[in-house]
Amino acid sequence: MKKNRLLFYIVLAIILGIIVGGACHSYLRIDEAKNIASYFNLITDVFLRLIKMIIAPLVFATLVSGLASMGNSSSVGRIGLKAMMWFVSASLVSLFIGILFANIFQPGVGMNLEIPAATATIDTGMNVTGFTLKSFISHIFPRSIVEAMANNEILQILVFSLFFGSALAYVKGQSKHGVVMEKMVEELAKVMFRITDYVMRLAPLAVFSSLASSITTQGMGLLFDFGKLIGEFYLGLLLLWALMLGVGALFLGKNATWNLARLLREPCMLAFATASSEAAYPKTMDALDTFGVPKKITSFVLPLGYSFNLVGSMIYQAFAILFIAQAYNIHLDLSQQIMILLTLMITSKGMAGVARAAVVVVAATLPMFNLPEAGILLIIGIDQFLDMGRTATNVIGNGIATAVVAKLEDDYDHSEEETILVMAETKPS
Numbered sequence: 001m002k003k004n005r006l007l008f009y010i011v012l013a014i015i016l017g018i019i020v021g022g023a024c025h026s027y028l029r030i031d032e033a034k035n036i037a038s039y040f041n042l043i044t045d046v047f048l049r050l051i052k053m054i055i056a057p058l059v060f061a062t063l064v065s066g067l068a069s070m071g072n073s074s075s076v077g078r079i080g081l082k083a084m085m086w087f088v089s090a091s092l093v094s095l096f097i098g099i100l101f102a103n104i105f106q107p108g109v110g111m112n113l114e115i116p117a118a119t120a121t122i123d124t125g126m127n128v129t130g131f132t133l134k135s136f137i138s139h140i141f142p143r144s145i146v147e148a149m150a151n152n153e154i155l156q157i158l159v160f161s162l163f164f165g166s167a168l169a170y171v172k173g174q175s176k177h178g179v180v181m182e183k184m185v186e187e188l189a190k191v192m193f194r195i196t197d198y199v200m201r202l203a204p205l206a207v208f209s210s211l212a213s214s215i216t217t218q219g220m221g222l223l224f225d226f227g228k229l230i231g232e233f234y235l236g237l238l239l240l241w242a243l244m245l246g247v248g249a250l251f252l253g254k255n256a257t258w259n260l261a262r263l264l265r266e267p268c269m270l271a272f273a274t275a276s277s278e279a280a281y282p283k284t285m286d287a288l289d290t291f292g293v294p295k296k297i298t299s300f301v302l303p304l305g306y307s308f309n310l311v312g313s314m315i316y317q318a319f320a321i322l323f324i325a326q327a328y329n330i331h332l333d334l335s336q337q338i339m340i341l342l343t344l345m346i347t348s349k350g351m352a353g354v355a356r357a358a359v360v361v362v363a364a365t366l367p368m369f370n371l372p373e374a375g376i377l378l379i380i381g382i383d384q385f386l387d388m389g390r391t392a393t394n395v396i397g398n399g400i401a402t403a404v405v406a407k408l409e410d411d412y413d414h415s416e417e418e419t420i421l422v423m424a425e426t427k428p429s
Contacts, residue, residue, distance in 0.1 A: 007266045009204035014273050017208040021215025033216050040213035044274070047206030050199045051279050054192055056149035058282060059157050059303050060164075061189035066296030067165025068172060068182045075409075076166070076300070082408050083301045086401050087309040091348070094240055094311040094397075095341045098318025101236040103337075107229045108326025115328050115372055152278070155307045189295075196282040207273035214384050226382045229323070236315055237389050241396060244311070248400040251407050256291075257400075263287040264399045272392040275384060277306060280395045288399060293406040301405050305398035310348065312393025313358040316386060317344050320362045324375030336369065343368060358390060359383055 024036050067076060140155055142148040148156035168185070172178030249257040264287050271280035281302070288298045321340055325332050332340070348361055363376045379386070 006200070006203065007269060010207050010266070010269045010273060013204040013208035014211060014269075017211030017273075018215060018220075020208075021212040022220050024212070024216040025219040028216075037213040037216040040209040040216065043209035044206050044213065047199070047202050048274070048276055048279060050202070051276070051281075052152050054195050054199060055152055055154070055278055055281060056157055057188065058192040058196065058285075059154060059299070060149070060161050061185055061192055062285070062295060062299035063158065063161040063303065064165040064168060065182065065186045065189055066294075066299040067162065068168045068185070069296050076162070079297060079300060079405060079409060080304070082405050083304055083401065084308065086404060087305065088345075090244070090309055090311050090397060090401065091314055091345055092341075093243060094315040095318045095344055097236050097240055097243075098315040099322060099337055099341060101232060101239075102319050102322035102326070105232040106326055107232055108323040108328075111327040112329060113327050115330075154303050158303050158307075193282070193286075196286075200283065203270055203274075203279070206279075207270070210274050218381065218384075230382060230385055233316070233319055233386055234389055236319060237312065237393050240311060240315055240393060244397055244400050248404060251404045260287075260291050260399065260403055261396070263291050264396055267399075268392045268395050271395045272388045275387040275391050277310075277391050277394050280391075281306070284395055284399055288402055291403060293403055297406045297409065298402055301402040302398055305401055306394075309398050309401055310358075310390075310394045311397040312390030313361075314344060314348050315393070316358050316390045317348060317362050317365070320379055321365060321369075321371065324362075324366065324378060325369075325371055327375060327378060328372055330371060332369070340365070340369060358387070 024033055028036060139153075140159060142153065142156035142160055145157070145160045147153075148160065168178060168182060170178075172182050245257055245261060248260070252260065264284065267280035267283035267287055270283060271277055274280075285295075285298055285302060288302070289295060318341065321344075322332065322337070343365060344361070359376065359380070362379075363373060366373050366375060
């Protein structure tokens with residue numbers, strides 16, 4: 001299956017998923033629709049399980065081989081510092097855009113909801129216990145690499161891989177056995193990329209089932225009822241995309257940035273349709289490789305970005321919190337909004353590995369500013385549609401960040417002209 005053909009099938013799957021889901025919602029009873037949706041969910045679950053199956057060994061193998069090829073710890077620290085500077089800057093910008101758009105459009109104004117009594121117990125369905133900076137920092141370091149891989153804890157796998165890769169770089173300089181182990185890890189990475197190719201053949205089917213399931217149970221009416229809120233949020237995402245591509249062009253050049261965006265279309269579409277960043281991870285690596293980013297940089301910066309550079313999720317969090325405050329007629333002055341921004345800069349770093357993480361962060365942040373936790377229920381129903389946009393934004397943000405870090409490292413394999421030629425080729429995916 002070629003790249004352009006897979007992209008075509010994904011787009012076709014989105015269209016068919018909307019049509020089939022709308023038909024099921026219209027012509028089936030509620031209980032029948034839920035039963036059909038459960039079978040659609042089964043297909044999506046199988047695909048995401050297969051993706052999760054390959055993520056841990058893929059991250060480990062690519063990162064360790066990349067670190068071993070770097071040969072010294074100074075380059076690792078230098079790349080990490082540049083990546084974190086980009087991540088922090090991008091995070092601040094995305095949070096600011098979320099707050100700005102919530103103040104401009106004021107999506108919650110006019111709802112005039114009554115603030116629940118302090119004694120009222122509201123089940124938001126969100127597990128936010130222990131969601132603190134302290135617990136996040138301790139959680140970074142794995143108790144067991146087996147446990148980390150079993151739970152797909154990307155940040156923990158990254159920490160272990162840093163130690164393993166650095167040690168391997170030292171050992172290979174001392175004996176031939178280290179060189180043999182490095183070759184074994186490189187071959188493991190090749191095997192995992194081949195398995196990824198097999199799994200990705202199921203992507204269009206998973207995309208179809210994911211959308212068909214959501215619309216079968218919730219219907220298209222939900223989109224129209226909350227159309228204004230969804231539209232305003234996507235306008236914010238559009239501005240963020242424009243800024244990221246614009247800044248990327250300053251570092252990479254206009255043509256190269258445009259070509260990178262074209263290469264990232266497929267993983268972005270996959271992330272959008274499945275609302276899963278993990279589903280897009282292998283294809284994002286493939287796109288960056290085609291663009292010319294060395295694997296040693298991609299394998300380090302990309303998983304790091306999955307924990308510290310979720311810009312789409314951050315703009316959502318700021319937007320959602322102010323929306324909830326407006327819905328309950330709670331005024332937040334400028335100083336309070338700045339405090340929300342700074343708080344989210346910290347709490348959002350604990351999102352990696354948490355189910356529906358962006359919503360969990362919102363639910364955990366609300367009580368910090370005396371906002372009703374029940375407000376999370378206002379956006380739960382449409383979260384699937386918001387999640388699709390923010391997940392695709394996370395993918396494009398991490399793709400641009402990785403390419404820029406490679407450029408800053410002056411470790412860039414293709415010129416703009418070569419990138420255009422690479423894109424013109426039809427390469428099996």
